[in-house]
């Protein structure tokens with residue numbers, strides 16, 4: 001049964017209106033979750049990335065700086081057209097309409113999850129980026145709920161109008177019902193859209209405040225010889241955009257410096273409350289420090305090295321006056337996450353534990369804890385690196401449990417000595433001749449003494465180490481070797497400056513960090 005154009009129009013209109021509602025709902029969800037993008041911008045950026053270079057250049061030549069708004073408008077238009085088609089389809093076959101919507105949802109899902117995202121929830125680390133998919137799912141649900149309702153009244157109107165016996169009053173009534181319902185959905189969509197704009201401007205406001213800060217932060221110069229420059233090896237300094245992200249917050253807290261203050265209390269002589277301006281005026285410390293996550297599997301990516309600038313925690317604790325008997329500092333973030341750090345690690349004059357304001361020469365990126373986070377050399381992030389820090393309580397380990405320790409993770413989290421092979425990657429086919437096996441090794445606050453590589457079960461060979469500025473960072477290593485054609489396996493192990501050589505015994509990340517040797521198997525081409 002084919003529908004005429006006259007019949008299709010109200011159905012398509014119902015579909016488009018429903019599409020608006022779905023889009024508005026997913027924009028609002030994205031804004032509520034403080035995600036960096038939303039399904040529309042994600043799809044638009046995939047379209048941009050898939051557009052062949054010359055075509056993109058020609059288009060940009062044509063429209064100039066309007067390219068981004070046009071891309072987003074174009075993507076929105078396509079989504080609404082598909083939504084209109086789904087409206088027409090819904091009247092004939094609901095499953096087909098949902099399949100069409102579902103396909104659109106899947107595209108949105110793939111686009112959002114391929115955009116650089118955040119690891120949230122689930123353990124202190126690993127896992128996909130579930131938050132990024134939530135807006136797509138919410139948009140889809142709203143769409144799927146509104147569609148049958150609106151198409152139903154549109155269809156009723158079409159039928160009444162087409163019936164030979166219909167009175168003008170009956171036609172008018174069904175039209176009115178259809179228009180009223182559509183208007184309600186449109187108004188709802190506008191309200192949701194407006195709310196999402198308002199929320200997004202909250203993030204923009206904090207971002208603007210961040211960019212307006214003038215903190216005189218050192219960027220740090222990579223020591224010469226630290227970067228061995230092997231292709232595929234993790235760069236010694238981790239760029240902010242490549243730095244792993246771990247937090248339980250689904251919505252990244254948005255804290256403007258002017259609204260921030262830190263309370264230091266508990267077992268202290270004098271309780272302190274410090275504003276951001278006061279903190280920024282204090283004496284600073286800066287250092288290269290490698291941060292890693294206890295959830296990092298052997299060979300995993302949850303580690304990064306940056307130049308951090310901030311205020312020594314030691315000086316603040318001294319000012320507050322720590323009372324006898326305390327052995328821990330409990331931290332609380334703006335979003336209520338908690339962690340506990342051994343007091344000794346924070347008062348140790350040889351350890352640059354800091355309230356960090358800067359990362360690689362810029363104010364902290366919002367998702368890395370803006371405006372203030374903790375950084376403590378030598379400890380896993382979950383027991384030391386509180387982001388969006390607002391509260392420090394001097395206390396005793398016996399008197400509290402922190403977020404992850406309540407969930408079975410170790411109370412104290414000193415970083416375990418580990419090493420990782422970056423190249424060759426597993427299954428890689430490398431050219432015959434000299435092969436560089438290279439990676440990183442770390443034992444923060446102890447330092448790496450030696451890295452050894454074992455090829456095909458042979459003897460351990462010393463790798464060449466990059467230079468490091470101290471004991472708090474990872475070190476790059478490389479072994480240049482000649483290998484015959486065929487399959488090869490490389491294993492790496494590090495020895496730290498306490499003389500400890502990494503154990504081969506595999507331990508799971510739970511409760512206090514993985515152990516074991518990382519290995520890679522690759523092929524040398526004949």
Ligand SMILES: Nc1nc2c(c(=O)[nH]1)N[C@H]1C(S)=C(S)[C@@H](COP(=O)(O)O)O[C@H]1N2
Nearest residue numbers: 244245246247248293333337381382385387
């Ligand atoms: N507020 C808050 N701070 C937090 C966390 C968190 O969930 N919430 N996770 C911690 C963990 S487990 C790690 S490994 C580090 C990660 O810091 P990054 O996201 O800047 O790499 O932050 C720590 N600080």
Ligand SMILES: [Mo]
Nearest residue numbers: 124293294381
């Ligand atoms: Mo972590």
